[in-house]
Each structure stands twice: as C-alpha cells, then as structure tokens.
Amino acid sequence: MTWFTSLDPILQALLATCFTWLLTALGAAMVFFFKSIDRRVLNSMLGFAAGVMIAASFWSLLAPALEMAEGGPLPAWVPAVLGFLLGGAFLWLVDHILPHLHIGLPDTEAEGIKTHWRRSILLVLAITLHNFPEGLAVGVAFGAVGADLPSASLAGAVALALGIGIQNFPEGAAVSVPLRREGLSRTKSFWYGQASGIVEPIAGVLGAASVLLIKPILPYALAFAAGAMIYVVVEELIPEAQQESDTHAATIGAMLGFAVMMTLDVALG
Numbered sequence: 001m002t003w004f005t006s007l008d009p010i011l012q013a014l015l016a017t018c019f020t021w022l023l024t025a026l027g028a029a030m031v032f033f034f035k036s037i038d039r040r041v042l043n044s045m046l047g048f049a050a051g052v053m054i055a056a057s058f059w060s061l062l063a064p065a066l067e068m069a070e071g072g073p074l075p076a077w078v079p080a081v082l083g084f085l086l087g088g089a090f091l092w093l094v095d096h097i098l099p100h101l102h103i104g105l106p107d108t109e110a111e112g113i114k115t116h117w118r119r120s121i122l123l124v125l126a127i128t129l130h131n132f133p134e135g136l137a138v139g140v141a142f143g144a145v146g147a148d149l150p151s152a153s154l155a156g157a158v159a160l161a162l163g164i165g166i167q168n169f170p171e172g173a174a175v176s177v178p179l180r181r182e183g184l185s186r187t188k189s190f191w192y193g194q195a196s197g198i199v200e201p202i203a204g205v206l207g208a209a210s211v212l213l214i215k216p217i218l219p220y221a222l223a224f225a226a227g228a229m230i231y232v233v234v235e236e237l238i239p240e241a242q243q244e245s246d247t248h249a250a251t252i253g254a255m256l257g258f259a260v261m262m263t264l265d266v267a268l269g
Helices: 009-032 039-069 077-097 119-146 154-181 186-195 199-213 215-241 248-268
Strands: none
Touching: 009 119, 009 154, 009 186, 009 199, 039 077, 039 119, 039 154, 039 215, 039 248, 077 119, 077 215, 119 154, 119 186, 119 199, 119 215, 154 186, 154 248, 199 215, 215 248
C-alpha cells in the first residue's frame, strides 16, 4: 500500500477508477456463463447499486463537504446544497440531451436527442450515464486527499472506490446479460457491458484534476458528485428495480448495499 500512497493524486484516482471499471468488466463477463437473468435477481442487483450510491453520497461526499465548508465565508450548508442541486441539474440536462434507451423498453421510449443509432448503442449509453457520477465521486475524493484537507483521508477515498467497485460487478452483469437476451452475441454483450464503465476513469481524472487546480471548489465538487449520484438513483435505478409487483428483492438489495457502503466508509475512512 505504501507505493500507492506515494503516487500523485490524479494517478491514484486513475488507478482507483480503473479498478471500478475492472469490476464492471468482470460483472459483464457473466454473460459467458448465463444467457438470461432472473428478474428478481436483476432487481436485487439494481437495488444494491442504489443502496451503495445513496450511502456513498452522504458518508463519502456530503458529510465531508459540510465539514470542509465550516469556517468559510458562507454558511456551511450553502456549498453543500448548491453543489448538490447543480449535480442533479447537470444529470437532468445530460439525460435530456444524450440519446439513450433503458433495458426492457421499446425503441420508441428512447430518451434524449432523437437519432438513428443502433439499439445496442442506446442501451449502453443509458448505463454509461449511471457511471459518470460514480467516477467523478472517486476522483473528487482522491483530489481532496491531494489537496491536504484535514477532513479527507486516503482510506476514505479507497473505501469509496471499493464500494463503487463492488456495486459495479452486479451492474456489469445487469448490462451484458440483458444485451445477450436482446439478441447480441456473448462477445458483443460483454464488450458493450464493460465499455459502459470506461467513462469512470475519465470522470475520475477530471474530478481529481479540477479539485487540485481549484481547491476552493472542493465542497461544491463533493456535493455536485453526490447530487449527480442521487439523481441517477431516483431517476433510473429505483424505478428500474421496482418494475415487478414483488419489490422486496430490490428493497432488500438496497438495504444491503447501503449497509455495505456505510460499513466500508466508517471502518476504513
């Protein structure tokens, strides 16, 4: 671990988000073993991802943002609230611009700017939209450590990356297996499934670099990442996980995901 602590924060963020991408790819590789996935299992996976993201939004992002803003020129809640709302507004804007289609819906339900792109591309873009705030959150966390802020710790940033990576495994399977059911080959389903996670290293590097370059924006950046993640949870993950009449699997998954992320953040951070 010593070699990791000596690295530049931007490189740390890159390696951490490459890890989360790897977990997405491993999850996507489940398509080589399963052609379909039980809807209750899929719902529990989506619920687990939602629980992790909700817990990470508070424990790893909003709480540190409030702590960092104390003693500043504005009340501590102002940067947190403003950044949080801006994060949600940004995802709302991207959601209305980026062409994408959620798994299980007909082509006529595609969102964003109308295009003639293939259905498989639109399906992958829907998951890519989920992954951007996750990578951004990890990058901002490592940037906070590099900025030598007292309320930021390397262990906390690692815990966040670990939690995001754990939920990326079932999320990768939740992408590739339905793509296989859509008629794509196993290889293409895996390729598209893992490709949905490539945005995480990009967002991670951008997040870490922006914080290091403009240190005063850190509370806003942390809250921004939290707002973006909560938007994804409420707009996409929870509705998708609650499509069946029996919603217990999704609810239990969300509870477990929240508990896992909270444990990681408190125990390691």
